[in-house]
Each structure stands twice: as C-alpha cells, then as structure tokens.
Amino acid sequence: xxxxxxxxxxxxxxxxxxxxxxxxxxxxxxxxxxxxxxxxxxxxxxxxxxxxxxxxxxxxxxxxxxxxxxxxxxxxxxxxxxxxxxxxxxxxxxxxxxxxxxxxxxxxxxxxxxxxxxxxxxxxxxxxxxxxxxxxxxxxxxxxxxxxxxxxxxxxxxxxxxxxxxxxxxxxxxxxxxxxxxxxxxxxxxxxxxxxxxxxxxxxxxxxxxxxxxxxxxxxxxxxxxxxxxxxxxxxxxxxxxxxxxxxxxxxxxxxxxxxxxxxxxxxxxxxxxxxxxxxxxxxxxxxxxxxxxxxxxxxxxxxxxxxxxxxxxxxxxxxx
Amino acid sequence: xxxxxxxxxxxxxxxxxxxxxxxxxxxxxxxxxxxxxxxxxxxxxxxxxxxxxxxxxxxxxxxxxxxxxxxxxxxxxxxxxxxxxxxxxxxxxxxxxxxxxxxxxxxxxxxxxxxxxxxxxxxxxxxxxxxxxxxxxxxxxxxxxxxxxxxxxxxxxxxxxxxxxxxxxxxxxxxxxxxxxxxxxxxxxxxxxxxxxxxxxxxxxxxxxxxxxxxxxxxxxxxxxxxxxxxxxxxxxxxxxxxxxxxxxxx
Numbered sequence: 001x002x003x004x005x006x007x008x009x010x011x012x013x014x015x016x017x018x019x020x021x022x023x024x025x026x027x028x029x030x031x032x033x034x035x036x037x038x039x040x041x042x043x044x045x046x047x048x049x050x051x052x053x054x055x056x057x058x059x060x061x062x063x064x065x066x067x068x069x070x071x072x073x074x075x076x077x078x079x080x081x082x083x084x085x086x087x088x089x090x091x092x093x094x095x096x097x098x099x100x101x102x103x104x105x106x107x108x109x110x111x112x113x114x115x116x117x118x119x120x121x122x123x124x125x126x127x128x129x130x131x132x133x134x135x136x137x138x139x140x141x142x143x144x145x146x147x148x149x150x151x152x153x154x155x156x157x158x159x160x161x162x163x164x165x166x167x168x169x170x171x172x173x174x175x176x177x178x179x180x181x182x183x184x185x186x187x188x189x190x191x192x193x194x195x196x197x198x199x200x201x202x203x204x205x206x207x208x209x210x211x212x213x214x215x216x217x218x219x220x221x222x223x224x225x226x227x228x229x230x231x232x233x234x235x236x237x238x239x240x241x242x243x244x245x246x247x248x249x250x251x252x253x254x255x256x257x258x259x260x261x262x263x264x265x266x267x268x269x270x271x272x273x274x275x276x277x278x279x280x281x282x283x284x285x286x287x288x289x290x291x292x293x294x295x296x297x298x299x300x301x302x303x304x305x306x307x308x309x310x311x312x313x314x315x316x317x318x319x320x321x
Numbered sequence: 322x323x324x325x326x327x328x329x330x331x332x333x334x335x336x337x338x339x340x341x342x343x344x345x346x347x348x349x350x351x352x353x354x355x356x357x358x359x360x361x362x363x364x365x366x367x368x369x370x371x372x373x374x375x376x377x378x379x380x381x382x383x384x385x386x387x388x389x390x391x392x393x394x395x396x397x398x399x400x401x402x403x404x405x406x407x408x409x410x411x412x413x414x415x416x417x418x419x420x421x422x423x424x425x426x427x428x429x430x431x432x433x434x435x436x437x438x439x440x441x442x443x444x445x446x447x448x449x450x451x452x453x454x455x456x457x458x459x460x461x462x463x464x465x466x467x468x469x470x471x472x473x474x475x476x477x478x479x480x481x482x483x484x485x486x487x488x489x490x491x492x493x494x495x496x497x498x499x500x501x502x503x504x505x506x507x508x509x510x511x512x513x514x515x516x517x518x519x520x521x522x523x524x525x526x527x528x529x530x531x532x533x534x535x536x537x538x539x540x541x542x543x544x545x546x547x548x549x550x551x552x553x554x555x556x557x558x559x560x561x562x563x564x565x566x567x568x569x570x571x572x
Contacts, residue, residue, distance in 0.1 A: 189420070
C-alpha cells in the first residue's frame, strides 16, 4: 500500500512538473501557442478530476457534468456583461452557482439508480443547455463574448496568457490536492463503500443519499471552477459548453485515464485532447478513428492509462486506502 | 432477564394476495439467542427484512429497546443498535477485510463528513476492526480483498461488521447457508462465544446449529408463529413435527 502511495505521489509530482516547465520550454522552441493549448488541457483536467470523484470513486455516472462547467462559465460571462471583473468575487460565485445547481439536481437525481440516474442527469444537463440558449440578453445561441479577463484584486494580470496558464496550474494543483485528501478521508471511504455495496452501507448505519449528495455538490463546484477558468481562457461563453456531447467527452476522459485514479483523470484529459488535436490534423472525421480506439481501450485496457503505471492489475483495493 | 430488547406486535405483510407475515407477535429477551425456524416460504426472511427496515410492514409495530422503529430508515435503525447479516452474502468486495469492518466501526464513531484527515491514521477504528476480526477468527485475513475470501469467511466477516457497530440486537439471516461442515462448526463456535455479550435473533436452516445455540425457538409457518419455547419443548411439539414433515430432520 505504502509503495502504491508513493508511486501515486511520484506520478502526480511528475505531471505537475511537466506542466510547470511547459511554458518556458515551449517558448524556447518557438512554440509559444502550446501554452495556450495546455491551459485548456489543464482546465479540462480539473473538470475530469471532479467527474472522477463521483464517477470513478462513487460510481455515479453523471451524464450532465458539462452543465456545471457551463454554469461556471456563464457566471463569469454574465458578471463581465454587468461590468463585474473581480475574479476573487466572480470565481467563487461561479463555484457557488454550479454547487447550487448540483444540490438542486442531485437531490432529485440521486434518488434514482443506474440508467435512470444517467438519464435524469442528462435531462438536467439539457435543461441547462436550452436555458442558456434562450438567454437572449446574453447572446442566446450565439454565445457571449467577454471583452477581457477576470481581474485579481483589481489587477488585470490574467490578460497575459502565461500568467493565466500558471493561475490555471495553481487551481489544478489545489483541486488535485483537495481530491486526494477527500478520497483518503472518512468521507471518501463512505463514498467508495456505497459504490461497492449500498445495501451493506445502509445496514451498518450510513445515510448513503446524504453522503452522495455532498460528493455531487463538491464535484459540481469543482467543475464550476473549471467553467470559470474556461470562460477566462476563451474570453467567450456559449451554450455549447453544456451540450451533452461535452458531458460525454468528460466521461471518455475519465474512462480513458482510468476510473478511480486521480492522476488517471488528468492523464485522460491530456490524452483525449491531444488525440483530438492530432487525429483532427489527419481528417475532420477523426472520431471514426477515435471511436474504435476507445472501444479497444475499454475492452483490453480496463483501468485506462493509469493502469500502465501500476505494477499489478486493476486492483481496486488501493482506492480506499 | 430484563425487558425484551425487541418486541413485534401484530406484524402483518402481504405481497398481493399472499400474506407473508400474518400477525406475528414476538419478544426477544435481552442477552438471549433466539432462533426462528420454519419451512421454506414460511416468511422468515421477510420478517427479518421488516425488522431490519429493508421491507415495510403493512400493519403492526416493531419496538427496539423501548423505541418504536417501525417507520425508521435502515441507517437510523443501525444507530439505535440494530445490526444484521444478509442471507445472500453482502460485503464490500473491493475493500480489504479490515476496511470492511473499519467502515462499519466508522459509522458509529462520530460523523463521516470529514474530508481532509486521512482515514488510514484513525487507529482507533482500525484497532476496533481488528478486535472484531479476532472475535470471528479472521484476523489473519485482514489485508485480503474481501471479494477474495471463501464463502464461509465472508459470512464470518459479515458478523464482524455487525459486531463493529456495537449492536443491542444482532439479526442473522441464515449465517450458515452454503457453508461447509467445518465452516458451520466454526461459525457455531463463534456465535457461542458471543452468547451473553450480544442479543442474537437467528434465522437458520441448519437444525443442529439452531438446537445447539438457541435459548428460545420460534417456529414460523405460513407467516404465523405456531410454537415457541425452549429447544426441548420444540423438538417434541407435534404441531412442529407435522409442519416439518418431509422437509427437514429435527434432531
């Protein structure tokens, strides 16, 4: 176990180091645009982490996760439209809005199981999507251009792409840290226990529903943060952020990286967006290649990319300890 | 002995036209091992499920230690001192044996909305879990994945999980089902060792185990208690013999 723990820490540290070194290296090789690309990758890594918390550790297959991202992004966009640029206000607002949405929708969805849970989260996601599409004051279908980035205590530092990059990196590291603490905590053990056997967990005295709801809200807030960062990165928000395809993309990232592994979620986001980029370079029908690839991974490499870094098979034991 | 720890009064449950629990009255004395026997389809598991909260009775009341628990959710009953094992083995397969018990102990040692402290450092939980594993003879299997245990070991693990919640009443639904001879003997010994420390309500088909362990036996047939008494009285009861005719051997 201890061995596995240090291994996980090593990989985490290695990944964060690579992210930290990327901008100067990219600059040195005259590939400065990579910094911009990698910002987006890290933002999706935060979203994938948040989904992994409930999907990987809690077996809650949320098919509406993009809605939280969209709500976070709109919170920043709408604030900017009303001339509120202060990030120390708008980013917590984005997280609170996504968290509230998670609380309201989770309170209903988590009363269902299995396919019904998937369908109901999908339905709530689509509701958010169509609501955003009908916000004609904020661009409606066309989306909303944001004429600048959030300020930090009145200072427009994030206008610089590299500064934004490191801001996103700090957010990613913080989320990663929080997630790893939660996974190893009492709370995390309850969530994993309910995944393993709900009836058993109830019989020993846990209110499974309450614990799952709190996990759902936590994941929603984290995804809301990713949305706020995305709005800053793109300087644009659109209902497309909330489409069910986006929710599907996030699930693919988590499955590709390895469910129930935090660095797996990050690797999954990196791999998915990199593959998308590379394959899209060959053909616009890149999904035709990506689809079969994903099937192969699910069939032959359960445990995803994270498994490649583990010595033994996809043991689930390490997850709770 | 003191007041009964569990009292069922006029418990009734039907599935459509089929009455599965037909006005059951039952009292389990504190500290006793009380067995419920009956032929297949007598409604034993349905009765246990109503006590545990997995099924809701249509009428009647369930009193645990002086409190009406009839309408309470499962997890709330656990906090009032009810623990159970299931007829079909029911553990957390991906957790280690030790963690299975530790999480049960955790449910009864403060709340679990603690997000940052590592649970691996909560030695009190681990120690308690280890003590429960020793009681059921699984201490040397503590670090094995629960899903990899033998059937008999899983049954013992279920009992350890129940013990970790420090129950006032332990509901055991056919703990010996599907176990080998040696495992049955070992489980009987384990339960014997719990006598006096815990009150046990036991549903079991293994008559040898029942007659060896029980202080009181209630016989359930078609949802009704047709006889109740000490093992010797039950053994010779003609009505019980008739009900069991061609079913099972009464020793």
